[in-house]
Amino acid sequence: MQRYFIELPEINDTLELPAAIYHHAIVVMRMKVGDYFEIVAADKKVTTMQLTKVTSNSATARVDYKFKHAVELPLQVTIACGLSKKDKADWIVQKATELGARRFIFFRGDYSIAKWDKKKQEKKLTRLKKIICAAAEQAHRVEVPTVHYAESIKNLPLKEYSNKIVAYEEAAKQGEKTALASLISKLREEKGSVTDTSLLAVFGPEGGISTAEVQYLKDNGFTLTGLGPRIMRAETAPLYLLAALSYALELA
């Protein structure tokens, strides 16, 4: 069922569709009176709505069913990525939103070739926010992840996180196998109370992460973490991490 996020604090009996939702539901999706869709309001509750009236420029729907279903990863994961070339940021946020990330930070790494100047930052973040919102709707999530820019690795908000890891290609090459399993086993023990647990995971750009950056992260409590024996592209590694966390915390 089509899902929309809405800024209202909660959904009561009826809803006049805001313009953007009217456009998508009525004009693009051609929904008619009697059709259903879902709304997620600011209270994170999912409500099934049924269209009761459609005119050429407005539409009204009424509450059909309210439910709450655990669809959020039971761990607040922030994916911090070095700036990569082309549209890689686009699809990192799309896929990682489907996989349950809560927040994205793109930072200029020592080996980043791409640059986001002031003007580009704004344009890029606007574009990424749109992609994230569409992916969150499609993935039937109740949280819309946020996205930020950081001038360097030193601008990451380290103090907000109880767990911090950096994916390190050299760790994969050297066969590092224990860090991710240790982290996950700690998280599993905390499960139940794990909802407020947060993880900041740093990934380098295509060129990797510099020795100085690794040292800075180590000095600030990050664990160097291997993600299996194969070398992954910069944009694939965050997906591996999120899928492994989902499997271990939601299914295993």
Added chain:
Amino acid sequence: MQRYFIELPEINDTLELPAAIYHHAIVVMRMKVGDYFEIVAADKKVTTMQLTKVTSNSATARVDYKFKHAVELPLQVTIACGLSKKDKADWIVQKATELGARRFIFFRGDYSIAKWDKKKQEKKLTRLKKIICAAAEQAHRVEVPTVHYAESIKNLPLKEYSNKIVAYEEAAKQGEKTALASLISKLREEKGSVTDTSLLAVFGPEGGISTAEVQYLKDNGFTLTGLGPRIMRAETAPLYLLAALSYALELA
């Protein structure tokens, strides 16, 4: 280090670079005498080579070091996907190769909008093979996954597989949480002897998998499997599966 696959049965003392490798290493990557690269021959052994002679149309390298490092997922995973639109097949094979898949089959699903006629099949498969080979080199793998086309779900080579699952969106919606964990716990018990174990995992196209297809798969020993509580796009689900398998079989 740059890695190349080569069709020779094994690497002996010296190697004259084949034309395609000469082009990439010398012309594109501008390697010079003294530079190193890796070769994977048909025996799956990885050999570090050092360039000893470079001319305007040929180059020779000598064996520097032979080693064998476990980089292959200890389970032969085949990803069978319904045909999807645009370039989705391109990036499914790229990412899933990085994540350790051994074989790909693209089939025409009941809800596939895309069609691959005879001419397109050939062109598509040639393109996919190139992408797979480049991804396998980049991921430092010793196996190059294969790729095939099947006219329908009924043409999948079921008998070759000891484990068969189908990712089913409805399972995610209904909160199915046990099938993947059961499969993985079985595979972990078999570990050690697990190298020859094979898994066929079927994923629908964007439109999903039809009731008739689900019934056919169930009748043929497939387990309907949820991949966590969020709804993933057709191209994201195979990556989730491979990352979960890698985590559980290689790291946990």
